[in-house]
Amino acid sequence: MSHHRLVFDRVSYRYPDGTLALDGLSFELHHGDSVGLVGANGSGKSTLLSHLNGLLLPSQGSVSVGDLPVGPGTLAQVRQHVGLVFQDPDDQLFMPTALEDVAFGPRNQGMTQAQAEAAAMEALRSVGAEALAARPPQHLSLGQRSAVAIAAVLAGCPDFLALDEPAARLDPRARRRLITLLHGFKHSKLVASHDLDLVLELCPRVLVLKEGRLLADGDSRRLLSDPDLMQAAGLELPLSVSPRGMGAGPVI
């Protein structure tokens, strides 16, 4: 059974206050895809990400990971296949030390403490944060916490990695390190971001959301360079393709 396929089939979601956050969304992600998710504030990006591993369940339509429909009976399995990195690492890191936090997922998968710590060290090493293992997360810099939060998700060996605004609040150097790091991952990725230059660098494909609907799905360089589409989505052209950025290629 392959879990390297993620399917949204006419997914709608309405919040209890009546707000329609997703409206008939359909798309597929495949093994190795690196897909950007862009849209103005309130367009439904975070709500969509919350559907990937069942934090929210569709009001209508269905989400499936491989052959598994995402639903109350499959959440434990689905969450082993889809790793979600939250926008604010402080919402994600809660154990006393970075190592224990990263080992939390593997422990919940049934590993012994020694196995979980070995997996956690490997994940920390993969994000260049092994030196932070013994540090309490609340005493790390924001860039370091972001790296540990990604390691915490990687330690569970997910097939799909979903990241919500991974570069928000990072300084330029930390942002560059993050881009380099994400470039190195072979996971299928869905990256929700307002940082369109980051999306251009990381994701050959992009989904453009507006008011819960899929406005466009295709080649990111083509779509993100389309001024009319960006205008319609409530976005601006990325700096690297806009006259403001003097057409100077990816911003580094």
Added chain:
Amino acid sequence: MNAGAWSGLQELDRLAAGHSWLHRLDPLVKLLLGLGFAVAVVSVPKYALPSLAPLLMVPVLMAALAGFEPLPLLARAWPAAGVALMLGAFNPLLDPQRVDVAGCQVSAGWLSLAVMLAKALLVAGMALVLVASSGFARLADSLGSLGAPHIFVQQLQLLWRYAGLLAEESDRLKRARDLRDPLARARGPRLAARLIGGLLARSLARAERIHQAMLCRGFRGSLPGAALRPWGPQDWAALAGGCGLIGACRFLPLVPWAQQALERIQP
């Protein structure tokens, strides 16, 4: 609400990342010593204030062994005094017999209230030293290995984390208020009530997001505890030495002036 006090408590976990001899001891050893100390303190008779003086040596010595400055750390124990005051507030009325303290006749109730305060501060001070040298989560795990119900241990750990969230959110609210009300003109019970309401809503929302993050990583209602490790010679030595010190402080006349004072104030 004092945000600084809670933030200070959370800082204790940072101190727990140290590498002193005391830090390296098994947390269970320290927990057992802490429980032994608490029993010794509680066993002091209700008017025997001087008998508590030698026991102060135990947390001071442990703090020094951990490389902490004892006084600033133990000074954080003051919230425990509030609890003791609430419990013993009526002692002076309920226990009016007179005793002689340093030549003055005072109500025995005042003396027993002072003893309660001192006991609370000593036990809270010792708890602070334990948390600062082990980390709260490891101490809670040790409590589990002593046979405390798993659900109790887990509630303790979650309560500690929620206290941390509450502290962070209250710090942010307080900062926002102070910056926009530098002359303290708008402060009062109405604003305080609104801030407390906002604080609860914000901390609950934050706790919900953290719970979601835990669910995403396979949390099914049970926090993984630390594995037990066999004790080394230093753990056994520390337990024996610590028990000896606590026993000596409790039962031997180590502080002559305290012993003399005790003999004078027996009612």
